[in-house]
Amino acid sequence: MAKILSGKEMSEQLIQEQAVRVAQLHEQGIFPGLAVVLVGEDPASQIYVRNKGIACEKIGIHSQTIRMAEDCSQEELLDTIQKLNNDPKISGILVQLPLPKHLNEEEVLSTILPEKDVDGFHLMNVGKLSTGQTGVVPCTPKGVLYMLKQAGIDLKGKEAVIIGRSNIVGKPAATLLLNEHCTVTICHSRTQNLAEHTRRADILVAAIGKPNFVTADMVKPGAVVIDVGINRLDGKVVGDVAYEDVEKVAGWITPVPGGVGKMTISMLMENTLEAACAQAR
Ligand code: NDP
Numbered sequence: 001m002a003k004i005l006s007g008k009e010m011s012e013q014l015i016q017e018q019a020v021r022v023a024q025l026h027e028q029g030i031f032p033g034l035a036v037v038l039v040g041e042d043p044a045s046q047i048y049v050r051n052k053g054i055a056c057e058k059i060g061i062h063s064q065t066i067r068m069a070e071d072c073s074q075e076e077l078l079d080t081i082q083k084l085n086n087d088p089k090i091s092g093i094l095v096q097l098p099l100p101k102h103l104n105e106e107e108v109l110s111t112i113l114p115e116k117d118v119d120g121f122h123l124m125n126v127g128k129l130s131t132g133q134t135g136v137v138p139c140t141p142k143g144v145l146y147m148l149k150q151a152g153i154d155l156k157g158k159e160a161v162i163i164g165r166s167n168i169v170g171k172p173a174a175t176l177l178l179n180e181h182c183t184v185t186i187c188h189s190r191t192q193n194l195a196e197h198t199r200r201a202d203i204l205v206a207a208i209g210k211p212n213f214v215t216a217d218m219v220k221p222g223a224v225v226i227d228v229g230i231n232r233l234d235g236k237v238v239g240d241v242a243y244e245d246v247e248k249v250a251g252w253i254t255p256v257p258g259g260v261g262k263m264t265i266s267m268l269m270e271n272t273l274e275a276a277c278a279q280a281r
Contacts, residue, residue: 002250005147007262014266022060032276033062034092035084040070045096055265085113091276092118118271141173143263155180159200163187164207206240214241222251228260
């Protein structure tokens, strides 16, 4: 039976540590602040944004949610971001994705100042990550790496296989694991003989968005299986991994819920604290 990599436990520990750090920063006159911009009424986005606000409250970070109408214009959105760029109370800015189709996501993300880009999606931060420089690392892959390290899993020389090549999860996760000296394979919807790749993986990351996609026969016995997926199935939240089958063969596994999702929010808090410190310097 696989050991559980609990994002819930790790994030609870992190909340306590971060609360102490925030109190220390306050004593030094540094007041971290996070602004979240939400465009439209997407129900899942509303939940994510609310959870981010709750996390800020728990550790003592000032938070602000800016709600904009579904039909707001590109100019209105860019103007809002510019104001937040110039606001000294705000150390981090996050625009909740996905945006309504009429808005240009690329332009929106590159309008956020790179030092306030706590999601790590600005091209400057993407470039820094892929060239091994210090920049802001996207929260979900950063959380995945944190979990692996926290569990003491040795990464050097290991075969890592990632299913999914999105800019927000798959690609940055691959870069981070490559930087940790894994041998990395990225799979996607056109990959042939997917299971042949996944069965080689010592570390298998599933970021697909399809419920119960990864089955036990796709997993090498003893592998570390990281389930990034968040899917709704019959009223329940499930991951991309068929948990009950895969836990019988894997060495480690992350549950959904209570796995990577929790760490994503913790890493957002981490990025906001780091941004506040960097701006104070
Ligand atoms: P995207 O839809 O952007 O990417 C999905 C990837 O999966 C694509 O690269 C796609 O390939 C690949 N894929 C789709 N079908 C197959 C298939 N049959 N075989 C192999 N690969 C396939 O999703 P995201 O990366 O944004 O998110 C992935 C999942 O993670 C979602 O469930 C999302 O909700 C969740 N998520 C969870 C977070 C968390 O905090 N836990 C944060 C962000 C996302 P191709 O490129 O060829 O289309």
